[in-house]
Amino acid sequence: MIRVVLPAHLRTLAQVSGEVQLDVAGPVTSRSILDALEARYPMLQGTIRDHVTKERRAFVRFFACQEDLSHDSPDAPLPDAVASGAEPFLVVGAIAGGIY
Amino acid sequence: MSKVRVLVGTRKGAFILESDGKRQKWDVSGPHFAGWELYHVKGSPVDPNRLYASQSSGWFGQLMQRSNDGGKTWEPVDNKFVYDGVPGTHKWYDGTPHPWEFKRVWHLEPSLTDPDTVYAGVEDAALFRTTDGGKSWNELAGLRGHGTGSGWQPGAGGLGLHTIILDPKDPKRIFIAISAAGAFRSDDAGATWKAINRGLRSEYIPDPNAEVGHCVHHMAMHPSRPGVLFMQKHWDVLRSDNAGDLWKEVNGNLPDDVGKRGFGFVIDVHAHEPETIYVVPIKSDSQHFPHEGKLRVYRSKTGGDEWEPLTKGLPQSNCYVNVLRDAMAIDSLDSCGVYFGTTGGQVYASADAGDSWMPIVRDLPAVLSVEVQTLA
Numbered sequence: 001m002i003r004v005v006l007p008a009h010l011r012t013l014a015q016v017s018g019e020v021q022l023d024v025a026g027p028v029t030s031r032s033i034l035d036a037l038e039a040r041y042p043m044l045q046g047t048i049r050d051h052v053t054k055e056r057r058a059f060v061r062f063f064a065c066q067e068d069l070s071h072d073s074p075d076a077p078l079p080d081a082v083a084s085g086a087e088p089f090l091v092v093g094a095i096a097g098g099i100y
Numbered sequence: 101m102s103k104v105r106v107l108v109g110t111r112k113g114a115f116i117l118e119s120d121g122k123r124q125k126w127d128v129s130g131p132h133f134a135g136w137e138l139y140h141v142k143g144s145p146v147d148p149n150r151l152y153a154s155q156s157s158g159w160f161g162q163l164m165q166r167s168n169d170g171g172k173t174w175e176p177v178d179n180k181f182v183y184d185g186v187p188g189t190h191k192w193y194d195g196t197p198h199p200w201e202f203k204r205v206w207h208l209e210p211s212l213t214d215p216d217t218v219y220a221g222v223e224d225a226a227l228f229r230t231t232d233g234g235k236s237w238n239e240l241a242g243l244r245g246h247g248t249g250s251g252w253q254p255g256a257g258g259l260g261l262h263t264i265i266l267d268p269k270d271p272k273r274i275f276i277a278i279s280a281a282g283a284f285r286s287d288d289a290g291a292t293w294k295a296i297n298r299g300l301r302s303e304y305i306p307d308p309n310a311e312v313g314h315c316v317h318h319m320a321m322h323p324s325r326p327g328v329l330f331m332q333k334h335w336d337v338l339r340s341d342n343a344g345d346l347w348k349e350v351n352g353n354l355p356d357d358v359g360k361r362g363f364g365f366v367i368d369v370h371a372h373e374p375e376t377i378y379v380v381p382i383k384s385d386s387q388h389f390p391h392e393g394k395l396r397v398y399r400s401k402t403g404g405d406e407w408e409p410l411t412k413g414l415p416q417s418n419c420y421v422n423v424l425r426d427a428m429a430i431d432s433l434d435s436c437g438v439y440f441g442t443t444g445g446q447v448y449a450s451a452d453a454g455d456s457w458m459p460i461v462r463d464l465p466a467v468l469s470v471e472v473q474t475l476a
Binding site: 010045051 | 135157159
């Protein structure tokens with residue numbers, strides 16, 4: 001079971017509290033996790049990655065195991081600890097620096 | 101007894117303000133979608149409990165929300181805005197071609213006859229429509245296909261389509277405005293468009309009388325006279341008596357601003373007097389606050405040129421807020437109500453057509469839009 005931590009705004013949108021747990025078929029990558037996440041919670045489509053290109057939105061980051069995986073290929077295998085559920089896959093809103 | 105419901109979009113959520121027809125005591129609910137930018141919230145004139153909201157953030161992009169109970173509960177609907185075909189390019193700030201990129205929905209205009217049909221004006225400028233209550237959005241691509249589209253250039257706030265006016269007497273006629281391309285009209289329900297900028301004079305572009313390139317801030321129309329349009333441009337207040345085919349300046353005695361008059365963002369029309377219009381003059385295009393620190397609504401009862409400042413109940417010293425283009429609305433009660441919101445978070449209401457004002461709320465986040473519904 002894959003564990004995903006969403007930022008507060010997206011937890012509110014998806015009406016979930018705490019971590020989301022997902023079954024991911026095949027290799028565990030950021031793409032396969034987001035595919036499963038959006039299938040379970042369609043209202044998240046377009047909020048983490050572009051509807052069409054599937055590119056990560058500019059101010060969203062992906063962290064896991066104390067690493068920033070944002071710039072890795074979406075098809076790169078994620079760490080075993082994420083695939084086993086020992087560590088969560090974090091979707092994070094980038095630091096804004098204090099705007100508004 | 102009649103009621104009014106004021107829908108307020110702010111930088112940090114939406115608020116719903118409700119009162120009876122006296123409009124003296126208000127109930128405030130919100131923030132709805134706390135922390136998100138709500139560019140616009142608007143109700144269906146056919147089914148007033150059907151509301152649509154444009155919710156966005158720099159982090160998570162565009163969301164669309166719909167309510168079927170007057171804003172008590174909301175459900176997210178489709179947020180996929182994809183340009184029709186190959187998007188092509190418009191002109192960037194530096195004059196180079198720039199791909200059309202969807203950024204956000206600026207304005208929502210529900211159909212006058214069908215609660216499931218809504219038009220959406222977006223940045224980069226395009227017109228979308230849903231006919232299924234928000235389950236899907238499709239572009240009316242004839243607008244971007246206008247021959248001038250590749251030359252449209254964004255204003256400082258972006259290339260936003262911010263004004264949509266539906267003609268109540270001719271369902272095929274639609275008016276829209278884009279910063280900084282100008283105004284356009286369709287006479288065939290959005291299939292093809294005509295630039296309607298003749299008479300606009302903009303000294304900040306190479307050809308002041310160009311067909312497009314004008315920074316139109318907002319337009320308004322009285323439903324009883326759909327051929328008469330009023331416009332608040334970057335500089336100048338204008339009117340057209342022939343559905344936009346020709347405009348003339350009606351700045352008249354608006355406050356002098358270093359030899360110019362008429363800068364501002366909002367413009368609206370009295371509910372029962374089609375020649376009575378309202379603007380909020382703002383000092384120049386580089387300061388964006390009221391003249392002399394005095395927040396004054398100007399009213400013309402002659403369709404322009406002759407203006408009177410309305411000040412009773414509004415701050416007349418040390419006021420340096422702005423009033424953005426979609427942040428004024430008019431109710432249709434017998435004694436016409438006028439509402440506007442400021443970037444300082446105040447929403448002011450007048451229950452007597454502007455003669456006197458009171459704040460409904462004072463400390464909201466910066467107000468982006470104000471709409472009002474008159475409920476039976």
